[in-house]
Amino acid sequence: MASLNEIDQEIVRELVKNGRLSNRDLGAIVGLSPNAAGARVQKLVERGVITGFHAAIDHSALGRPIEASIDLWQNIPRDTEALSRVVADDDRITECFHPTGPVDYRLRVRVASPEDLNDLLYRLRAEGDSRQTDSRLILERVQA
Numbered sequence: 001m002a003s004l005n006e007i008d009q010e011i012v013r014e015l016v017k018n019g020r021l022s023n024r025d026l027g028a029i030v031g032l033s034p035n036a037a038g039a040r041v042q043k044l045v046e047r048g049v050i051t052g053f054h055a056a057i058d059h060s061a062l063g064r065p066i067e068a069s070i071d072l073w074q075n076i077p078r079d080t081e082a083l084s085r086v087v088a089d090d091d092r093i094t095e096c097f098h099p100t101g102p103v104d105y106r107l108r109v110r111v112a113s114p115e116d117l118n119d120l121l122y123r124l125r126a127e128g129d130s131r132q133t134d135s136r137l138i139l140e141r142v143q144a
Helices: 006-017 023-030 034-046 080-089 114-127
Strands: 066-074 093-097 105-111 130-137
Touching: 006 023, 006 034, 023 034, 066 080, 066 114, 080 093, 080 114, 105 114, 114 130
Parallel strands: none
Antiparallel strands: 066 105, 066 130, 093 105
């Protein structure tokens, strides 16, 4: 956050923790009036520093208590569009990215049961042009 001054950095940190803070509460935390805090947030949005406000979801309450990470290797030649269709269509997949290293894609998923995870793995192989997957259950999430 080198291009932001200290107050803007603090605003960003507070909004990451709680994106629903009112301008009044945010201003009280960072030492600004509610109007000044709101104006700062609006400028951060306009500059593209803040790209959206998101809800934190309790996946267990939605019936998907199991979180897993899946490393995926595609067939060669790769059909990235096939995987993109599965990712866009399947709400069990919460994140998908193409990292450096030997793996083609890494996915984060939320599933209802081990059987549900197995079903997703079969779908990735059948419809996502996957030749191999390596999945791991996430036992604990450590806050950064």
